[in-house]
Amino acid sequence: GNSVTQMEGPVTLSEEAFLTINCTYTATGYPSLFWYVQYPGEGLQLLLKATKADDKGSNKGFEATYRKETTSFHLEKGSVQVSDSAVYFCALRANNNDMRFGAGTRLTVKP
């Protein structure tokens, strides 16, 4: 079946450090891929998405590239801020209503 595996946390970084959160997927067909962010006490918010191979999603300094050859969609940011502290979820949608989420990676950025 369809599934998403993402890097286990927690991840703790200093401000301005480089961030990578790994995400790989298993799916039939050609899924759309997403990164969602969840701040404390809130629901998930879409961070970025990519709908086909080699697409790069980007938002707020975060980037992820849809790599079909490695079935990956790793999240990166060149310089994290304290305000980026949150839980990040990788997700895929293989058909209109089959949405699968990874377990989430908690990021803490220290000043």
Added chain:
Amino acid sequence: NAGVTQTPKFRVLKTGQSMTLLCAQDMNHEYMYWYRQDPGMGLRLIHYSVGEGTTAKGEVPDGYNVSRLKKQNFLLGLESAAPSQTSVYFCASSYSRGGRLQPQHFGDGTRLSIL
């Protein structure tokens, strides 16, 4: 903008009690979803709806029922609560544009504890 609103935000139940979680969206979205979020497991889809009057099972539907009598509301019911249903529940909604389903909008969640 209200977006997706979940009611209540917190609730504690005893085993065997019943309750209904309400999700309301004001964006005229056709699609609505109920998820549960458990530690180390991400979100799992319980039930979803592709339009008013329609519902379908997701990945973990057992022990839950849903209804979509009005387009803007999606209700999640627990007929006889069990401790295994202790979780944070999220509602989401979405719409289709140009034949493509758009990303989901999430509510802030309902934290439910079953004693």
